[in-house]
Amino acid sequence: MYFDKARYDELCDQIGSRVEQLSSSHREHQSDSSAPRLTHGWTTNNIPPSPLRCAGFRIEFETAATASLEPYRLFSPRCQICLLDLPANDSRLQRRSSLFFELPLKFGLLYELSLSLGASATIRTVVDSVVEFAPDIRLLDAVWRYLKSHDSPQDTIALATSTEREIWYHLLCSPAGPALISLVAYYTAAGRVRRATSWIKQHYAEKLAIEDLAYQVGVSTSSLYSNFRRSIGVTPVGFQRLLRLSRACELITGHPQVSAVALSVGYESTRQFARDYVKTYGVSPYRQEN
Structure with missing residues (x-):
């Protein structure tokens, strides 16, 4: 050619x-x-x-x-x-x-x-x-x-x-x-991880039950963990945490209270939210709020 x-x-x-x-x-x-x-x-x-x-x-x-x-x-x-x-x-x-x-x-x-x-x-x-x-x-x-x-x-x-x-x-x-x-195939490891991430994205503020998630995508909990580690580099819970922090960064830009943002994205502890936020973004959420 x-x-x-x-x-x-x-x-x-x-x-x-x-x-x-x-x-x-x-x-x-x-x-x-x-x-x-x-x-x-x-x-x-x-x-x-x-x-x-x-x-x-x-x-x-x-x-x-x-x-x-x-x-x-x-x-x-x-x-x-x-x-x-x-x-x-x-x-x-x-x-x-x-x-x-x-x-x-x-x-x-x-x-x-x-x-x-x-x-x-x-x-x-x-x-x-x-x-x-x-x-x-x-x-x-x-x-x-x-x-x-x-x-x-x-x-x-x-x-x-x-x-x-x-x-x-x-x-x-x-x-x-x-x-x-x-x-896009249903039965491949990539397809299963995609379906799992899609579900987590829709329910990121909810408590994550790994057993239920594994059942939904048709794998054992151990397979779900290993597939996540190999493909994304974090666990399902770690992926959910990143989604929550990403959404929190968008919300804080609108200047609401940090505690309200933490609760809205699924955190039960504002202190834990602040620690995760600093670790991810290198700046305190209270500083961005102000």
Whole structure:
């Protein structure tokens, strides 16, 4: 198959410049309710704004300082897929300085596309939670058209959904395809962990009964613990704690009382909540409240 390097490089430049433009005007997009919403920005080595990195597809342009007048340069893009919500400090998520654009994982769409491809999953005992690979020209072309579809609200309504679907189709045909297919399958380890995390996300403020959760996803409690450890790096209770702290950070921004926030996200002890918050964010919740 002929490889058009000139077109590949052109797409890399176009996507990088577009994401850079969007990221530099991020505040403007946030303040304008009519503006299209895209997840994009910069990653650094600082403490992440959330204790969790949500499942999704990310295309990253690693940056480096230059000796010229330009403050940095962009390297060729890399694709990274988080199959599950992971702790933001997970060692598999390399926190390098980079410019990124990402899409959330849509399991219903993945399932539909995998059926249309006639794909079947193999039983995997180890969950590949993070997959990295270099994008091909078809994927880059779809990403570029998706970004362009957000130039106006009319284009977004007419084009964004179909182009997003095309992106996930190309991802299923990429080196990440087998892991994605395993994720949406019912009987694989990845599928079971996904269903367990989905349940915890819906009930994060409730007391977690591990035996009941294991029964719901069809595994023993020991298998549930080991699958969580291998794929996410924390226990089910640890995952629930990160969800609670993530939600608490959002609520504290609205300046309610810390004790009320702690209770609303499921903590019985405000003192324990404050300890966990400091350990995760490096700052006291009382300081953010003020």
